[in-house]
Amino acid sequence: MHKTMEANNLIFEANLFPSQKEELLKYFDVLEDYINRILESDLEWHQDLKKVIQKSYTYILKKLLFLKNNIEGDIDLIAWLSRSFLELYFLLRYAFKSEKNIKELINFPIYELTDIDKAIFEKGKPDTLKEEDEIFRKNLSIVIEKMKNDGIEFNRDLSISRKIAEESGLLNYYEVYFKLHSKYVHPTPYLLFGEEKFVYSNDALIMFRSLALHFVSVTINDTIAFMDNNSVVI
Numbered sequence: 001m002h003k004t005m006e007a008n009n010l011i012f013e014a015n016l017f018p019s020q021k022e023e024l025l026k027y028f029d030v031l032e033d034y035i036n037r038i039l040e041s042d043l044e045w046h047q048d049l050k051k052v053i054q055k056s057y058t059y060i061l062k063k064l065l066f067l068k069n070n071i072e073g074d075i076d077l078i079a080w081l082s083r084s085f086l087e088l089y090f091l092l093r094y095a096f097k098s099e100k101n102i103k104e105l106i107n108f109p110i111y112e113l114t115d116i117d118k119a120i121f122e123k124g125k126p127d128t129l130k131e132e133d134e135i136f137r138k139n140l141s142i143v144i145e146k147m148k149n150d151g152i153e154f155n156r157d158l159s160i161s162r163k164i165a166e167e168s169g170l171l172n173y174y175e176v177y178f179k180l181h182s183k184y185v186h187p188t189p190y191l192l193f194g195e196e197k198f199v200y201s202n203d204a205l206i207m208f209r210s211l212a213l214h215f216v217s218v219t220i221n222d223t224i225a226f227m228d229n230n231s232v233v234i
Contacts, residue, residue, distance in 0.1 A: 014207075052092070082215065083181035089219045
């Protein structure tokens with residue numbers, strides 16, 4: 001029998017997160033403990049899934065620790081961290097939906113490299129292109145062709161959060177929160193020229209900080225449920 005991880009200590013309602021700094025920091029410790037236990041889980045039975053979970057949670061932990069050390073920092077930075085956690089919620093829920101989705105995520109960076117290649121060289125080969133660059137481009141095209149022959153499909157909209165959110169059953173999250181965060185994670189007229197007492201209010205900072213913690217909490221809860229259903233030793 002495998003040991004399950006209980007989600008009893010997680011908080012999901014954004015308005016229930018501690019308001020006092022000392023208590024808030026204790027909740028960061030709770031999240032860190034969950035993440036470390038997830039990272040230590042036995043996933044040897046599925047190497048692709050192991051890669052998705054470990055890479056994602058290593059990123060989450062790094063950014064969570066940054067937020068912990070800057071809980072009263074710049075609101076635009078906290079909003080950026082919050083939206084990063086939101087997008088990871090979409091991505092992991094998408095991965096947990098199917099084996100096909102896991103494989104797609106693992107292989108998608110190759111497709112993104114071709115997009116980068118097209119963006120740089122769309123007007124033809126530059127005179128400054130080095131021989132090793134040309135070899136890399138040829139090898140990349142060979143890899144792409146082999147993956148297509150192996151039946152690996154690429155969702156052209158995979159990098160678009162709305163598409164992932166919709167296919168993960170989280171479209172409501174996207175529609176409510178994505179645009180809200182966009183007002184702060186880009187140099188929008190609202191952020192630059194809006195009434196400062198509203199744009200940079202303490203209430204707005206608390207909102208984004210609470211949302212960040214909410215997104216991390218529900219992502220951890222999703223992961224625990226997925227691992228339990230798949231008999232993962234945690």
